[in-house]
Amino acid sequence: MEKAKDTTSCDRLAAFESYRARMNQRILAADHLGIKRFFHLDETAYCDGALDRKTKELLGLVASMVLRCNDCIDYHLINCVRLGFSDEELFDAMNVALIVGGSIVIPHLRHAVETLDLLRTRENPTE
């Protein structure tokens, strides 16, 4: 099974993570109380609660796919992989997003699977 490998793409995740961190810091530095509290609420929404964090990151992934936001997909996929979901489980979740959201989700499915491959390569660079 061939995977996404060209170098340009390989830097995509790092570029996203760096841009995201830099701009979030810039936004929080603007010191708008409402925005700062929303960012905090957003983080705590995925902490362990009645549901565990792992399940909630999967909910975040599917929500991001049906709403068709690549940056949100990448963010939740990074966490889903880190929390131990297998490819089979992630494809099964993405299938739910595809059925609910339809073919308009397919470009984001392509993006998500490319991200997943980049994350697996990062875990096992020699692969």
Add this chain to the structure above:
Amino acid sequence: MEKAKDTTSCDRLAAFESYRARMNQRILAADHLGIKRFFHLDETAYCDGALDRKTKELLGLVASMVLRCNDCIDYHLINCVRLGFSDEELFDAMNVALIVGGSIVIPHLRHAVETLDLLRTRENPTE
């Protein structure tokens, strides 16, 4: 904790289920191969697979909430309650939908919680 109880609302779930069943039958009777296959795919997407059915119904619930579809919310809530999710778990999932989708989700959160109360009343009619 007061719950939604007026009789009009009490019949809402039964009316939805009956309308849904009748119209789905009508649609399938039109015998369009593509539509029939989509309905079948939709059903199988929530069957046990790499992820179990219970997790996938929760994914369906959150996807329905962020896409703001009351009928889809009711459908997945019915299944989530039947599969044994507690109120605490469902509120924790709905919180993810609220954070992802924002205040525009609130009217659908009100609908979902009303549905949840109707489903609990159905389980324990004497309550």
Add this chain to the structure above:
Amino acid sequence: MEKAKDTTSCDRLAAFESYRARMNQRILAADHLGIKRFFHLDETAYCDGALDRKTKELLGLVASMVLRCNDCIDYHLINCVRLGFSDEELFDAMNVALIVGGSIVIPHLRHAVETLDLLRTRENPTE
């Protein structure tokens, strides 16, 4: 093939048409130039042009389904039926909307098919 027939539903189309006509008149009476021009542009968009009106009403129907607006669906279905589309053609167009938009479109497909049945009953009241 059983069709939707209960009297409450039977009045649904007439109620929609009357409410739509009354409120459009009210809106135009407010005399906001931009809104009046938009309403005019909206009407002319479906007139015969490089594409004929019939094709453009079908485009309007599918756009309304993927954007999940029941009133817009009813409006374009009324026109599609009046312009001579067969049920087979309409189901084929609705299948495109279903595939593009996913299962979240299904509640609107149920609504659309109910409307279609009401329109056919109106054409042939003795059926």
Add this chain to the structure above:
Amino acid sequence: MEKAKDTTSCDRLAAFESYRARMNQRILAADHLGIKRFFHLDETAYCDGALDRKTKELLGLVASMVLRCNDCIDYHLINCVRLGFSDEELFDAMNVALIVGGSIVIPHLRHAVETLDLLRTRENPTE
């Protein structure tokens, strides 16, 4: 200029306000910390700040229209009327929503204008 007046519609606003208050209370009683904090954040977002409350309610109205949520439209229209916007100003804001969001917004424009008329009737019941 004729306005929406039938008694059924006249109770629509009161029913919305009562349902909204009852279900919000029910939701807050579930005591999910994230949801409670979001509801609080939502309220404070429209308080006087760098922008005054009046301007922010208008932003909420236009956001609700382009996202096509009737309950959110009603909520912000009630506040916009209470804060002193004229009909002319509200139609001018709704025109922006119509241009940005397109004809799919029209059913919600009809709803909004009906609500506006109900609110004006409430202010001047003898009119």
Add this chain to the structure above:
Amino acid sequence: MEKAKDTTSCDRLAAFESYRARMNQRILAADHLGIKRFFHLDETAYCDGALDRKTKELLGLVASMVLRCNDCIDYHLINCVRLGFSDEELFDAMNVALIVGGSIVIPHLRHAVETLDLLRTRENPTE
């Protein structure tokens, strides 16, 4: 009439087609039955049926524009041009999408027209 011509853009279509083909192959290789069946259903939805393929590709184009997905727009435009639609017909269809979806569709209209110009240049490279 000046057309989009800079070399960077000229490669855009080829890059899209190659990425799309590579990632679709990767996704199908993951062997998730639901996803594979959905991809198959998606393809057959545009085959000749009660409506001909040409009409259905136009439906796909307008659905993609109102849902604001550039990749989906490119995919259906490629097919629409191949099936013989004239520029006048395509602009007439895109006008329907613009009216239904509003000014938020304009950035995607710009993208679509650029794609259309690239496709015409591809047909007549000497032009």
Add this chain to the structure above:
Amino acid sequence: MEKAKDTTSCDRLAAFESYRARMNQRILAADHLGIKRFFHLDETAYCDGALDRKTKELLGLVASMVLRCNDCIDYHLINCVRLGFSDEELFDAMNVALIVGGSIVIPHLRHAVETLDLLRTRENPTE
């Protein structure tokens, strides 16, 4: 407070403005009456009327954010800055968009704040 400054980003606004101008000209040159009239209506929607232009550009900004369109956000931010809104006012408006639209708006908030910084740098290149 550190701001976005890398040269690649610095050219982003100029590239957007040039592409937008070129493609709008191309679209208008196609001479489709409906599209030309829509473009004209779109422009006049933000002119002084019952509401002043400044307020309407802010409405356009918030509508663009909740509908998650970066090009539309950039267009309205350029106008908002030119019409004299302070950063504090713009963050307060963006907070409304964030609360209404949820965390799915955050990637567009990052984009908007980066654009805002680029616009301020353009105003004061020596800063």
